[in-house]
Amino acid sequence: MSTATDAVKHFTPRARAALDNPAVRGNFRKAMDGLMSKRQDAFADWDLEELRELGAAVRLRALSRLPELLEQLERNLQANGIQVHWAQTGEQACEIVRDICVARNARTVIKGKSMVSEEMELNAFLARSGIEALESDLGEYIIQLADEAPSHIIMPAIHKNTTEISELMHEKTGTERSSDVDYLTASARAQLREKFMQADVGVSGVNFAVAETGTLCLVENEGNGRLTTTVPGCHIAVTGIEKVVEHLADIAPLLALLTRSATGQHITTYVNMISGPRKTDEKDGPEEVHLVLVDAGRSAIYQDRELLDTLRCIRCGACMNHCPVYTRIGGHAYGTTYPGPIGKILMPHMLGLDNTGSLATASTLCGACAEVCPVKIPIPQLLQRLRSEAMDGDPQRPATVAGHGSKRRWLEMLLWRGWTVFNSRPWAYRLGTALITRCRRLMPSRLGAWTRYRSAPRPAAQSLQQQLRQRQCKES
Amino acid sequence: MSDVIKQYPAKPARVYFYATCLVDLFYPEVGLAGIQLLEREGIEVIFPQHQSCCGQPAYTSGLNGQARTVAASQLELFPENWPVVVPSGSCAGMLRKHYPRLFAGTGLAEQAEQLAGRTWELTDFLLHVCRIRLQDHGEPVKVAVHTSCSGRREMGIADTGPALLAQLDNVELVQQARPAECCGFGGTFAVRHPEISAAMVEDKARALDDCGADQFVSTDCGCLMNIDGFADKQKLATRGQHVVSFLWQRSKGGTA
Known part of the structure; x- marks a missing residue:
C-alpha cells in the first residue's frame, strides 16, 4: 500500500495543482452540474425522503445481521454452484484471484468495473504474475490507456474531455483523432470485442449480494458487465463484505435509489442477476463462478456503533457529485481509491488516520453529501468523529481507528488551550474583548491564509456586550 | 431536510438572546438589531452575562474536550425554560444538533437535550413564532440571500430569509446561481485549506455579484465575513449585510 499512502500524503499540493488547472476545474464543474440536475429530474416523481428512509432501513437491517447474513450468503451461493472465498486483506484477495487464474492456465483477464479491485490494486498484482488484465468499462478502459487511477x-474518466480522450486513443491505439464521441466509442468497442472473445477469465464487481437466494446483482450500462460475466469460461466476482442484503425484495428500493442517485437513470441498461455457473442443459455462461469476499478493514469499522454507518454505502457517487470540494479539486487530488466525501470517511479506516493526511479536515461540513446520500449516511458527523479520533490525546481511550491521536500538535493544542480559557472564563472573555476592541486599529491587516484572498475583519469599536452594559446603565 | 421537524411554540413573553462571538466582537449591530426586533414584537429579551462562544470551532476541529469545556460554560446561562434565540444558523445548529451529541453520556446530557429543544434561529423565530409583519420604509433595492449551510440543512431555514424579505414592499428578491452551494468558510477549514476555501468563496462572491442584486444578505456572520471579505479585497460591487440588520434598518420607524 506504500504507493497509495504516498499519494494521499500529498493531498494539499495536488489540490493546489488541480485548482490552478482551468481544464480540470472546468471538466469537473460541467460534469457535476449535469449529474446534479439529472439526479434531481430522476427523482421528480418520487417521494424521495420516504425512499431514502427505506434505503437506509434496508442497509441498516442488513448490517445489523451482517455476520449471519454472510454465512447464509455463503451457503446459498455454494448451493447454486458458486465458489466462495474469504480475504482478510486486499493482497489476500489478489492472491485468490491469481490462484484461480493459474489453476485455469489463464493468461488474460477481462474486467468489468470494480472499485474493490481498484482498492486491491488487482491489475498491477496480476501483471507481476504475468497475467494481463484489461478493463472493459469504457471509462476504465480510457484511464487504463492513460495509466491513471x-x-x-x-465515472472513472470524468476528468478527461473528448479532445483529451481522442488524443490518448490516437497515441495508444492508433484510433483516428475525432471529436465524435460515437466514433471513439465504436472504435473502443471494436477493440474490446476481440478481447472479450480471447479472455480466459472475467473479473467483475458486485452491487448487491442477496443472502436469501445466493444471487449476485450487477448493474451497468455498456453490456461489458454481461460479457465479462458470461463469455469467459470463468467468472470471478470480487466485493466488500458489506454489500450483502437480506432479501431479494431489498434490491428494489436500493436499485431505484442507486441508479437515480448515480447517473439520474431510472434504471441502467443492464441489470445482471447472477445465480450460478452454466448448468448442464444450458448452452452458454461460465463453467466456474467464484465470489471473493474482501474485508480490508471493513470488519474493524463494523465494531464501532457510530462508524459502522460508513458501511451502509451503496457506491452511487452522489456525495462527490454534490460536494463543493470535490467539484473544485477533482478525484485525483485525494490520492485515494475512493475520493470525495465517502472517501474521506472510508479511507482512514483502510490506510490509517496518520496516512490519510488532511483528508478528514478538507470539508466545510456543509452537509450537501448527507442531504443527497440515498442511504442517509451522516457523513459530516462521521467526519467530525474521525477528526476527534485524529486529535485525541487521551491514552486511556481505546483506539478504534488506526493512527488515533496522530494529528495532535503541541503548538496547535496550546492555541486551543488559550481559546478555551478565553471562552469559558467570563473574566478572560471580558478582559480579552476589551483589549481587542480597544486595540482594533493595531490588528494586523495580514492574517496568514485568510487575508491572501480576503480583507482582514475589523473588530467593532465596542463589543455588543459593552454596548448592552452601557444601555442598561442608561436605563437604570 | 426531512430531519428538521419543528414544533413552534406559542409566542412567549420572554426569550434569552444568545448573540454568538462573531456578533459580539465583529458585528454588534446585528445583535442590537435582533434584540430590537424582538422587543418590538413585545417580547422581553434577556441577555445572559458571561456568554462567549458556543464551542463550535473546537468541535468541528475534533477537539471534543475543549468544545465541551466551553459549551458547558454556556449551558448554565439559560436556567429558565424560555426559548433561546440565536442570530446564526450555524451557532443555533451547534446548540440544537450538536450539544446533545457532545454531552451524550455525561452528567450534562439532560441539560443539553433540554436546551437543544428550545433553541431557535432568529429569522425562523421572528417569522414562525412571532409571526412578524414588517413594514418597509426603505428605497427600492434588489437583494440576494445567502443562507448558511448549517442554517439550511441543520436548522431548516432556507425559506425564512426570503419569506421575511417578501414582506418588504420595496425589496426585490434576486436569485443567484447555485444558491445552495457552500461559500467555503467552514470555520477552521478556511485556514487549514485556504486555496480550496478561496476557490469556493470566489465562485460564491461572483455568483452574488453577477445576479443583478444591489446587495446580499446572509443569515450567518461567518459566511458574511468570508464572502464580504473576498468581495472587499477583490473590489466587487455587491456587498453583504446580516439579514437581521437589514430587516431592522428597513422596518424601524414603524410597525404594521
Whole structure:
C-alpha cells in the first residue's frame, strides 16, 4: 500500500495543482452540474425522503445481521454452484484471484468495473504474475490507456474531455483523432470485442449480494458487465463484505435509489442477476463462478456503533457529485481509491488516520453529501468523529481507528488551550474583548491564509456586550 | 431536510438572546438589531452575562474536550425554560444538533437535550413564532440571500430569509446561481485549506455579484465575513449585510 499512502500524503499540493488547472476545474464543474440536475429530474416523481428512509432501513437491517447474513450468503451461493472465498486483506484477495487464474492456465483477464479491485490494486498484482488484465468499462478502459487511477467511482474518466480522450486513443491505439464521441466509442468497442472473445477469465464487481437466494446483482450500462460475466469460461466476482442484503425484495428500493442517485437513470441498461455457473442443459455462461469476499478493514469499522454507518454505502457517487470540494479539486487530488466525501470517511479506516493526511479536515461540513446520500449516511458527523479520533490525546481511550491521536500538535493544542480559557472564563472573555476592541486599529491587516484572498475583519469599536452594559446603565 | 421537524411554540413573553462571538466582537449591530426586533414584537429579551462562544470551532476541529469545556460554560446561562434565540444558523445548529451529541453520556446530557429543544434561529423565530409583519420604509433595492449551510440543512431555514424579505414592499428578491452551494468558510477549514476555501468563496462572491442584486444578505456572520471579505479585497460591487440588520434598518420607524 506504500504507493497509495504516498499519494494521499500529498493531498494539499495536488489540490493546489488541480485548482490552478482551468481544464480540470472546468471538466469537473460541467460534469457535476449535469449529474446534479439529472439526479434531481430522476427523482421528480418520487417521494424521495420516504425512499431514502427505506434505503437506509434496508442497509441498516442488513448490517445489523451482517455476520449471519454472510454465512447464509455463503451457503446459498455454494448451493447454486458458486465458489466462495474469504480475504482478510486486499493482497489476500489478489492472491485468490491469481490462484484461480493459474489453476485455469489463464493468461488474460477481462474486467468489468470494480472499485474493490481498484482498492486491491488487482491489475498491477496480476501483471507481476504475468497475467494481463484489461478493463472493459469504457471509462476504465480510457484511464487504463492513460495509466491513471479513477477520478470518480462511477465515472472513472470524468476528468478527461473528448479532445483529451481522442488524443490518448490516437497515441495508444492508433484510433483516428475525432471529436465524435460515437466514433471513439465504436472504435473502443471494436477493440474490446476481440478481447472479450480471447479472455480466459472475467473479473467483475458486485452491487448487491442477496443472502436469501445466493444471487449476485450487477448493474451497468455498456453490456461489458454481461460479457465479462458470461463469455469467459470463468467468472470471478470480487466485493466488500458489506454489500450483502437480506432479501431479494431489498434490491428494489436500493436499485431505484442507486441508479437515480448515480447517473439520474431510472434504471441502467443492464441489470445482471447472477445465480450460478452454466448448468448442464444450458448452452452458454461460465463453467466456474467464484465470489471473493474482501474485508480490508471493513470488519474493524463494523465494531464501532457510530462508524459502522460508513458501511451502509451503496457506491452511487452522489456525495462527490454534490460536494463543493470535490467539484473544485477533482478525484485525483485525494490520492485515494475512493475520493470525495465517502472517501474521506472510508479511507482512514483502510490506510490509517496518520496516512490519510488532511483528508478528514478538507470539508466545510456543509452537509450537501448527507442531504443527497440515498442511504442517509451522516457523513459530516462521521467526519467530525474521525477528526476527534485524529486529535485525541487521551491514552486511556481505546483506539478504534488506526493512527488515533496522530494529528495532535503541541503548538496547535496550546492555541486551543488559550481559546478555551478565553471562552469559558467570563473574566478572560471580558478582559480579552476589551483589549481587542480597544486595540482594533493595531490588528494586523495580514492574517496568514485568510487575508491572501480576503480583507482582514475589523473588530467593532465596542463589543455588543459593552454596548448592552452601557444601555442598561442608561436605563437604570 | 426531512430531519428538521419543528414544533413552534406559542409566542412567549420572554426569550434569552444568545448573540454568538462573531456578533459580539465583529458585528454588534446585528445583535442590537435582533434584540430590537424582538422587543418590538413585545417580547422581553434577556441577555445572559458571561456568554462567549458556543464551542463550535473546537468541535468541528475534533477537539471534543475543549468544545465541551466551553459549551458547558454556556449551558448554565439559560436556567429558565424560555426559548433561546440565536442570530446564526450555524451557532443555533451547534446548540440544537450538536450539544446533545457532545454531552451524550455525561452528567450534562439532560441539560443539553433540554436546551437543544428550545433553541431557535432568529429569522425562523421572528417569522414562525412571532409571526412578524414588517413594514418597509426603505428605497427600492434588489437583494440576494445567502443562507448558511448549517442554517439550511441543520436548522431548516432556507425559506425564512426570503419569506421575511417578501414582506418588504420595496425589496426585490434576486436569485443567484447555485444558491445552495457552500461559500467555503467552514470555520477552521478556511485556514487549514485556504486555496480550496478561496476557490469556493470566489465562485460564491461572483455568483452574488453577477445576479443583478444591489446587495446580499446572509443569515450567518461567518459566511458574511468570508464572502464580504473576498468581495472587499477583490473590489466587487455587491456587498453583504446580516439579514437581521437589514430587516431592522428597513422596518424601524414603524410597525404594521
